[in-house]
Amino acid sequence: xxxxxxxxxxxxxxxxxxxxxxxxxxxxxxxxxxxxxxxxxxxxxxxxxxxxxxxxxxxxxxxxxxxxxxxxxxxxxxxxxxxxxxxxxxxxxxxxxxxxxxxxxxxxxxxxxxx
Numbered sequence: 001x002x003x004x005x006x007x008x009x010x011x012x013x014x015x016x017x018x019x020x021x022x023x024x025x026x027x028x029x030x031x032x033x034x035x036x037x038x039x040x041x042x043x044x045x046x047x048x049x050x051x052x053x054x055x056x057x058x059x060x061x062x063x064x065x066x067x068x069x070x071x072x073x074x075x076x077x078x079x080x081x082x083x084x085x086x087x088x089x090x091x092x093x094x095x096x097x098x099x100x101x102x103x104x105x106x107x108x109x110x111x112x113x114x115x
Contacts, residue, residue, distance in 0.1 A: 070083040082093045085108055092104040
């Protein structure tokens with residue numbers, strides 16, 4: 001079926017065809033640019049293997065609630081154990097590609113268990 005063509009001299013309001021030059025198009029470009037910037041930032045942080053310095057200033061290492069990695073032990077190529085201090089608690093955490101499992105918790109002031 002053929003779409004009827006209206007004469008150009010009729011007093012009708014004609015909407016512009018949506019495109020990347022309209023207001024919605026600029027929003028799409030802005031979202032794409034922000035996503036690319038976020039991806040580049042995450043990629044650079046992972047490549048360096050450390051969080052940026054400003055992130056450490058937000059939560060100083062000695063502050064209550066700060067997370068500290070006390071020890072790590074690789075068990076297999078993608079499995080490891082970590083001892084983490086968070087506030088006044090120490091946690092033994094097992095990490096695999098599929099899960100992170102809390103294995104044990106204790107107070108940070110508690111004595112070391114005998115081997």
